[in-house]
Amino acid sequence: MTVNKELWTQLHENPSTTSIDWCWLPGWSFAPTVFAELYQQLPGRHWGANIHSTTATFTEQAQTLAAQAPDNAIWIGWSLGGALAMAAATKSNARSIITLATGASFTQRPHQQGGMSATQFEDFSHQFNTAPAKTARRFLGLCSQGSRDAKATLRALAEHQLPAEEAFDELTHSLAWLGDYQLDTQNAKSPQQHWYGNDDALNPHGLIPSQPSCSSGHAFFLRAEGRDELLATLKPFVQNTQTTRNKQLVAQQFSRAAQSYDQAASIQQRTVSRLLEQIGEISGHWLDIGCGTGAALPSLLALGAEHISGIDLASGMLEQAAQRKGLLPNQVTLLQADADDLPIDSNSQDGVFSSLMLQWSEDPNTTLQEWARVLKPNGLLAIATLIPGTQRELRQAWLAIDNQPHVNHFADTNTLKLALQNNGLTLLHEAQSCLQEDYASLPELLRGLKAIGATNVNPGRRVGLGGRSALIQLDKHYPRNADGTLPLSYEVIWLIARAGA
Template sequence: MSEAILDKRRIADSFGRAAATYDQAAAFQRTVGRNLMHRLPDRFVPADVVDLGCGTGHFTRLLETRYGASVCGLDLAEGMLRYACRQSDHTRWVAADAERLPLRDASQDLIFSSLALQWCSDLQQALHETWRALRPGGYLAFNTLLDASLHELRDAWTTVDGFVHVNRFMTLETLQAHLCQAGFTFWHCEVERHVLCYEQLSDLTRELKAIGAHNVNAGRPGGLTGRSRLRALTEAYEAFRTGQGLPATYDVAQVILRKGPTR
């Protein structure tokens, strides 16, 4: 069994277990998702819409309200889908991998995906799949985290040990290269920087656990983190403290792509 398959199962299980606590801890996720929705064209009225990586269905329901259409929620984590289904019975919920979408060719007008595609092991394949599933004139709107995200936590851990404790995300240059090769006739990418502040490091780590964003990279440590290492981590993170508290930086790429007419 490949490492990629193992990681996908780990990701799905991690987010599935966090379904009941996700919405209470996901204020940042809701902010960047709303910012992505605001970037959609005002006069664009899609009939067939997919929320890819729908999680608990928060944006699935907002998309239904905005467009007056039934939105299909797709997610890798079946635990998230079960939770979403209990919140609304007016939407289709489907377990799906973004790199192998269960969608017919040219069947969708809009694919919306907020903070989900960074968990793909092959972003180019996921972009190819969305292009395939969109009708000519259709849009893909997605956002993803970039490499500077959580750099304070990553840097603090490097003073403690040599393991990989923080998820790695791609650079803006790598993302732009993928966008250029994805086959869309138009794309636009803007980067937002969000700096969240916490009173204690445990507030940040508790939030990451509540949303299911566990470390899934190769090189992660096995077993539990000992008290001595946690004390060392806490001391190292204190070097970043400002008057507002302990910062956690997120760089978010907000991307809109449009599929052109078939030649």
């Protein structure tokens, strides 16, 4: 989905061949830049939010953060920010969740170790109301207590603390969240890690199961030993939580839809027609990767291609392509193959054409590396693919019901351009547009998706649609046009690139 940049600020971006978004939520009274020495060393895009509010409840703030955050992000929060990350992740399709010095509650509860007593918390709240600047400085001391170099930790924290008097209303309101929130780690289904520092004066025990740091204090991650340990664990943890779709399952879905595909695939037809318009006259040997039922093959021949190899992993699609009229055996070869492992000689193709296939790739860089391999010097690459925002209406409706993955994750424009660049492909032209299809009812919309094979094959998906009650809820939350129809949006990008000489 499109990130709300009024709520989320992009803190940093490290070039990466895969699309990874991070959501950083700081502790009470701090700005997200407190994490700078962590996010500057991690791949992907890093987003931070001012977690404070003057009106919202804790639950409402978590819901707002989830609704306006990037999809499939890694959520990482410190103290109160960790609590908000946990609560928000129950409302979003989070890739994973990491908390730092976050307890099940901030104040003491029956049968719970640690936490500030209710009396101490009331006293602290009263002091902040009467002397905000002084009390905020006291809070720096509490966060630094237990650190092996408390003075250095206090100085580092002070650089990122919000001005107490200027932010008084926000800090006063969100301070109450610290006293009220209670978490249950079972509510979030994403992979989790919960870290805490030794001798933490505020949250001596993290969420269960917790991971003790070799560093100490509430802000243990600011110390070199704590930061390095955390980074060493985060990098493989991120890799381990990257799930992949089963390619054979995707192929089976499309094979089952092969006979109904052409009648239902209006968006796909509009997309391929526009891609054909953008390449102009061509010649020589071309590949059509993800050729499906072969809709583009006659047009590629008409534009001047002497021979085309149509490639698809779905056997049912190739069977339909073989029945397409007007294709002569000496002009077209149909091959069942994986787009990441083409049975084609290197430097053998004058062009590669692919419409609405690349979005099924788990790693666009790896896929484009293989496509670049088969291109001759100065060969042409023509791609149409989907980017974030696609099927946003369906995704948002499902998020109101559960946090299971119901809509695919799409690589964004920057990731695609970087992958082209990494593989020696020079971008010649790009265009982007939102194509929308409208349906009379939810059953018609779901039938339409099934007819083109675009059903849910994500890991961790719910088997089936969840029954009649889930569909009733989905219908209730699905947005409508003014005429009562149900919109379904597709954000499409067209890219034309050329291989090096």
